[in-house]
Amino acid sequence: MATVFSAERREKSGKGPARALRREGKIPAIVYGGRSEPVPLAVPFKDIKRELGTNPRFFSTVFELDFGGERLKVLPREVQLHPVSDDPLHVDFLRAETGATITVEVPVRFVHEDQSPGMKRGxxxxxxxxxxxxxxxxxxxxxxxxxxxxxxxxxxxxxxxQVTLPAGVRPTITDRDFTICSIVPPTVATETKAATGEAGPAS
Incomplete structure (x- = not known):
């Protein structure tokens, strides 16, 4: 079930109205994309701050905005942060309409390293x-x-x-069979770390 943010339309733009919103515990935002016009709105500061701090998949998560009972599915695209405090100052949302396709960065997770004969051998x-x-x-x-x-x-x-992607999902790079990871000999890893000055595995 999607996380829901309360939202309200905003009529004024600019630095003055934005500061006024922040004093009320809200931040300015905008929803764009799809077949409709962009919609300026305001969302609760604490909700965006919480999600940014606790949800590592924030930018690939579909949320719902509740406009007094009317709900709209959106995907965060960009967050402007305060240069010192890292507090969110403005959010851009993209409409996530049913039937639409969206380009997103999805994290990769590697499992069963303990079942890799190559990694067991160093x-x-x-x-x-x-x-x-x-x-x-x-x-x-x-x-x-x-x-x-x-x-x-x-x-x-x-x-x-070699990766089975979910139905309807495809990579943006289609002109080559790009590498996601490899298992290298320990000597190669050591040489790579020495050359790059990195402390961890070469990446």
Missing amino acids: GVLNIVRRTLELVCPADGIPGEIVIDLAGREIGDSVHIS
């Missing part, structure tokens, strides 16, 4: 992409893409063509 997981840019149905955005490392040997790579 191989190192080299993560090339921690997120995937995907075109998804507005009502079918995956929370994450899981990569199973069971059975992977040193020298194995996982390419996008």
